[in-house]
Amino acid sequence: DTTNALDALSQEGLSQEQVLQEKEAAGSGGGGTWEAVPGAAAAAEKKKQRRKVQRKLVDVNNIDDENEDDDNGGSGGTERQREHPFIVTEPGEVARGKKNGLDYLFHLYEQCRDFLIQVQNIAKERGEKCPTKVTNQVFRYAKKAGASYINKPKMRHYVHCYALHCLDEEASNALRKAFKERGENVGAWRQACYKPLVAIAARQGWDIDTIFNAHPRLAIWYVPTKLRQLCHAERNTAAASSSASGGGDQLPF
Amino acid sequence: DTTNALDALSQEGLSQEQVLQEKEAAGSGGGGTWEAVPGAAAAAEKKKQRRKVQRKLVDVNNIDDENEDDDNGGSGGTERQREHPFIVTEPGEVARGKKNGLDYLFHLYEQCRDFLIQVQNIAKERGEKCPTKVTNQVFRYAKKAGASYINKPKMRHYVHCYALHCLDEEASNALRKAFKERGENVGAWRQACYKPLVAIAARQGWDIDTIFNAHPRLAIWYVPTKLRQLCHAERNTAAASSSASGGGDQLPF
DNA sequence: AGAAGGACCAGTGGTCCGTA
DNA sequence: AGAAGGACCAGTGGTCCGTA
DSSP states (O other), rough: OOOOSSSHHHEEEEEHHHHHHHHHTTTTTSSSSOOSSSSSHHHHHHHHHHHHHHHHHHHHHHHOOOOOOOOOTTTOOOOOOOOOOOOOOOOOOOOOOSSSHHHHHHHEEEEEEEHHHHHHHHHHHHTOOOOOSSOOHHHHHEEEEOOOTOOHHHHTHHHHHHHHHHHOOHHHHHHHHHHHHHOHHHHHHHHHHHHHHHEEEEEETTTTTHHHHHTTTTTTTTOOOOHHHHHHHHHHHHHHHHHHTTTSSOOOO | OOOSSSHHHHHHHHHHHHHHHHHHHHOOSSOOOOOSSTTHHHHHHHHHHHHHHHHHHHHHHHSSSSSSSSOOOTOOOOOOOOOOBBBOOOOTTOOOOOBOOOOHHHHHHHHHEEEEEEEEHHHHHHHHOOOOOHHHHHHHHHHHOOOOOOOOOHEEEEEHHHHHHHHOOOHHHHHHHHHHHHHOOOOHHHHHHHHHHHHHHHHHHHHHHHHHHSSSSTTSSOOOOOHHHHHHHHHHHHHHHHHTTTTTSSSSO
């Protein structure tokens, strides 16, 4: 019942985001590929290389060391099932088949908040350091409390999607409807969530940390690295073009 | 020129703190020794044991491994001098001989604040995560900037002394004068700084984190573990005795 | 004995990449 | 191909304990 002015926004959202995805897929091959942050791709590549070297070293060291616990192979019974993958659903829609919907995804964030509050209460009781964010400790607590379907990589992966849901539920709902209609997968929807967030940041002085912290349910989540980088890059672009067109505090051309 | 009502306070402060020190020195030998937190001493002991085991293992593994860089012994030239030890000085007093005064100590905290601000400015410039506290990163930055006399263990060691200086300069000054007069060493003065802080916390609902965060120069420092524990223990003691004497929400005796 | 600080360690934030 | 999450890693907070 709140379906106004959504298509233009989300279409726009998609086209640019797809460009971003393509650039990312293309990788650091050519010379002029776009990067959110200068040098970021190179740094990431270095990190990857390091990790590969590490793994190789570990493998070498493991040769002929101990082959005690080698036969736990086969299909020995009660392996924990993975969660069903998410699909793009519109608000209120229940996912059918072996899928989970986005209302469920956002519900997980609320559950994490509850777990954090419990951890905070225990810490206060004991006079211990009291976390203000969803930390490893909270994820551990959630697991111990039986919420085995909550894990850190998943929650961090979709934080910015939840952020949009918190900060502009209208826009978030519109994006979900549009992406469902077009049959996009979850990855594409997730990518598309960045753009409206950057637009919100633009309207509020680019300070994404302050924006997160000002919202009670969002403040407990770390700002995702990529969202931070996108805001920074876009701010610089915006500043450059505005000073090129109208400004006076730049070198004269 | 601000020397009112200091002696009673600091005397009181000392006597109790010395008891605390003695108990600590006595260790976990007997059964009924006082602990700030139940089980804390046992946990600390366990940690110590673990560390010793670790070191032994490291030593064993190092036997006959590589003796390449073995001969950097002797007295080969420009070794960095340690900082002179602190002595208890009153406000404005310059330490003589190979000693540093407490004004200098507190000055180091202000310097760290300056370094933090620089690190924050760089982070904002680059659109990176911006620290709100004096972190390892800040200590690294300080060292790189030439302030080699600043280091983490030292700064953490005296944080609560600086806290008293920030929160109640009158009381801090009075304590310094009293301890100087009595010829106490730095360690004794440091111990004595806890008590007036706990008293401040008592007046403000025991929330030492909020007290730190409410003060602009103090907010950038982590609350020391021991101060937190003392506040917690004292709060429980106070609550127990007040409910024993006048309360109604406790078991009846 | 008293104190300064190098260096260690357990557990963190962050996310890659082997898995289904 | 698309996605979930175990497990890894660099760098953290915290402070011990060999050193001067």
